[in-house]
Each structure stands twice: as structure tokens, then as C-alpha cells.
Amino acid sequence: QKEVEQNSGPLSVPEGAIASLNCTYSDRGSQSFFWYRQYSGKSPELIMFIYSNGDKEDGRFTAQLNKASQYVSLLIRDSQPSDSATYLCAVRQGAQKLVFGQGTRLTINP
Amino acid sequence: KAGVTQTPRYLIKTRGQQVTLSCSPISGHRSVSWYQQTPGQGLQFLFEYFSETQRNKGNFPGRFSGRQFSNSRSEMNVSTLELGDSALYLCASSFDGLNTEAFFGQGTRLTVV
Numbered sequence: 461q462k463e464v465e466q467n468s469g470p471l472s473v474p475e476g477a478i479a480s481l482n483c484t485y486s487d488r489g490s491q492s493f494f495w496y497r498q499y500s501g502k503s504p505e506l507i508m509f510i511y512s513n514g515d516k517e518d519g520r521f522t523a524q525l526n527k528a529s530q531y532v533s534l535l536i537r538d539s540q541p542s543d544s545a546t547y548l549c550a551v552r553q554g555a556q557k558l559v560f561g562q563g564t565r566l567t568i569n570p
Numbered sequence: 571k572a573g574v575t576q577t578p579r580y581l582i583k584t585r586g587q588q589v590t591l592s593c594s595p596i597s598g599h600r601s602v603s604w605y606q607q608t609p610g611q612g613l614q615f616l617f618e619y620f621s622e623t624q625r626n627k628g629n630f631p632g633r634f635s636g637r638q639f640s641n642s643r644s645e646m647n648v649s650t651l652e653l654g655d656s657a658l659y660l661c662a663s664s665f666d667g668l669n670t671e672a673f674f675g676q677g678t679r680l681t682v683v
Contacts (some may be wrong), residue, residue, distance in 0.1 A: 491668075491669055492669045494671075494672065496674075502676075503658075503660055503674045503675060503676050503677045504613075504660070504674045505674070506671060506672070506673055506674075509671045511669050548613065550613075552668075552669070556601065556603060556618040556620070556625050556626045556667040556668070557603070557615050557618060557626050557628070558603070558605075558613075558615060558662070558672060559615065560605075560612055560613040560614075561612075562612050563612065
């Protein structure tokens with residue numbers, strides 16, 4: 461079992477719809493969770509950081525964390541073509557170390 | 571506020587050579603961690619430094635090493651380069667490397683020929 465698992469996609473969503481990205485992790489001791497967006501040839505850009513159970517909203521983005529079920533999700537409302545990218549889920553294990561999923565490739569269709 | 575700065579952006583080296591990459595974290599951040607990104611393996615953790623001390627290390631051979639200076643700038647060194655070391659090397663800056671955000675630099679694209 462991989463430490464952090466994501467559906468590799470590609471996930472195709474129409475413009476204006478809600479994109480839903482999911483991530484599960486195996487280490488119950490994980491304390492904080494990240495969503496990064498990475499455009500082709502670029503470095504990862506931090507979209508959301510969450511460490512408490514529940515929802516965290518920032519603009520069109522909502523991160524949801526459920527530690528009991530060991531999953532974290534990212535919702536993107538009113539999807540735009542510029543949201544087309546690979547989305548990386550990362551889990552901080554113990555301290556200092558981020559473990560990444562393989563990423564989900566998202567395509568927003570105009 | 572300046573972001574994370576990595577230099578150089580691109581490097582081409584031959585097998586057997588060594589290389590040093592540099593990372594300047596966001597002002598006030600004391601934790602710097604390094605990652606290797608390849609198409610096949612994704613993003614993998616190399617090591618993390620805080621206040622000039624290595625606190626954590628990933629599963630990479632001893633050819634990969636690093637250090638951190640008193641101003642929190644960090645360097646990563648790879649000796650005896652192999653073709654498989656070709657990758658995007660990323661550093662991440664965090665206030666303390668614990669329950670705080672981590673921001674990546676633009677990366678250094680290393681090509682070994």
C-alpha cells in the first residue's frame with residue numbers, strides 16, 4: 461500500500477463545474493496536509509494547507525480533512541481552464557518530511 | 571516578501587562529476603527541505619535542515635548530501651553523478667518544518683549526460 465494515494469486521472473471537468481480531488485494516506489500519525497498545484501515544467505504551488513478535521517475554504521478552493529477515515533480532499537468550485545494542472549496531495553509524516561502522492565491530472569474543458 | 575530562490579535554474583553535467591545546488595528560503599524561515607522529482611518516481615524527500623542541523627533524511631545514497639548555513643541558506647551536493655540523477659530538484663521553505671506551510675522554489679533542472 462502506498463503511503464499517499466491519489467487517482468492519477470486524467471480527470472476531465474467542464475468549465476464552471478466543481479472539480480473534486482481525493483487523497484488517502486496510510487500513516488495515522490500524520491499531522492498536516494497539503495494540496496499543491498503544478499503546471500507542466502513548473503514547481504509545485506501551495507493551494508491549501510489543513511491540519512484540523514473539517515473544511516477549510518479559500519476562495520474557490522475547499523479542503524476537507526477526515527483523520528478518522530484517513531482522507532483529504534480538494535474541491536474547486538467554478539472551475540476555470542487555468543485550473544488545468546496536476547494536483548499533488550502531500551502529507552507531513554512525523555516532522556519535517558512531506559510524502560507526496562503521484563498527483564491527479566485535471567483538465568477543465570471550456 | 572521574496573519567495574524561495576534556487577540557483578542555478580538549469581544544469582548540464584557529465585557522469586562522474588559533482589554538482590552543488592543552492593536554496594535561499596523565505597526570510598524568517600529556518601527549515602529547508604530538498605526533494606527530487608522524476609516522471610517515474612514523483613516527488614521524493616531527500617533531507618531537511620533546521621538551524622544548521624539535519625533533522626531528517628530520505629532513502630537516497632550517500633552521494634547526496636547537504637548543509638545549511640547560519641543565514642538558513644542551504645546547499646545540496648551530489649557527487650559522482652549518474653544518468654539516473656537527472657531530475658528536477660526542489661527545495662521547500664517552512665517556518666519550522668512542523669505544522670506550518672511549506673513553499674517551493676522554482677527548482678533546478680539537472681541533466682546528466
